[in-house]
Amino acid sequence: QEHAVTAAGTHSQLEEPFFVLATQNPIEMEGTYPLPEAQLDRFFFKLRVTFPGVDDLMEIIDRTTVRDVPTAKTVASGPAILAMQELAREVPIASHVKAYVARFIHATHPEMDGAAAKVKRFIRYGASPRAAQALVLGAKVRAIGLGRYNVSFEDIHAAALPALRHRLILNFEGEAEGIDTDSIVESLLEEVPELVDEHGRPVART
Numbered sequence: 001q002e003h004a005v006t007a008a009g010t011h012s013q014l015e016e017p018f019f020v021l022a023t024q025n026p027i028e029m030e031g032t033y034p035l036p037e038a039q040l041d042r043f044f045f046k047l048r049v050t051f052p053g054v055d056d057l058m059e060i061i062d063r064t065t066v067r068d069v070p071t072a073k074t075v076a077s078g079p080a081i082l083a084m085q086e087l088a089r090e091v092p093i094a095s096h097v098k099a100y101v102a103r104f105i106h107a108t109h110p111e112m113d114g115a116a117a118k119v120k121r122f123i124r125y126g127a128s129p130r131a132a133q134a135l136v137l138g139a140k141v142r143a144i145g146l147g148r149y150n151v152s153f154e155d156i157h158a159a160a161l162p163a164l165r166h167r168l169i170l171n172f173e174g175e176a177e178g179i180d181t182d183s184i185v186e187s188l189l190e191e192v193p194e195l196v197d198e199h200g201r202p203v204a205r206t
Helices: 054-064 078-089 095-106 117-122 129-145 153-164 172-176 181-191
Strands: 004-007 010-013 123-125
Touching: 078 129, 095 129, 095 153, 117 123, 117 172, 117 181, 123 172, 129 153, 153 181
Parallel strands: none
Antiparallel strands: 004 010
């Protein structure tokens, strides 16, 4: 948000576009520090990178054990990326889809009436307003990437895990039982109705 970084006492403004990546290694934690919840919330998505398959491993070997190492090529300029970001923001989202996002985020909070059973049992803090922003923006990018100029429920579903998994904070019971926040999000995807009537009752999609 500050569009700046401070390292070794030197403060530098960052030119746009820029992004920050942080890696988490579940095996080796020595020398690393867990990020506090407030900083985790600033990361747009959390992506889980699985161990590479056989074909991917062969590609890694080919790219890193030969004399002529492949070089990265420029595929888009900074201004082009900024233009794409603006285009994604222009994608419309219908009011009923927006309402679904709001109810979905509310359902991650254990103190809310619409909270799922797993949320009430295992979650200490639910998702923030930043989570709703990331969910909608991620869905807009997916929609335009698939050639559509509107956000669907499926776009919201696809963005839910990367947008929310790092924003749900487990309580003591959740930590003790080794609950994965992905399972909480998946439960909400099944339980939170996409459409409701004026009384908040689920309505089937036609």
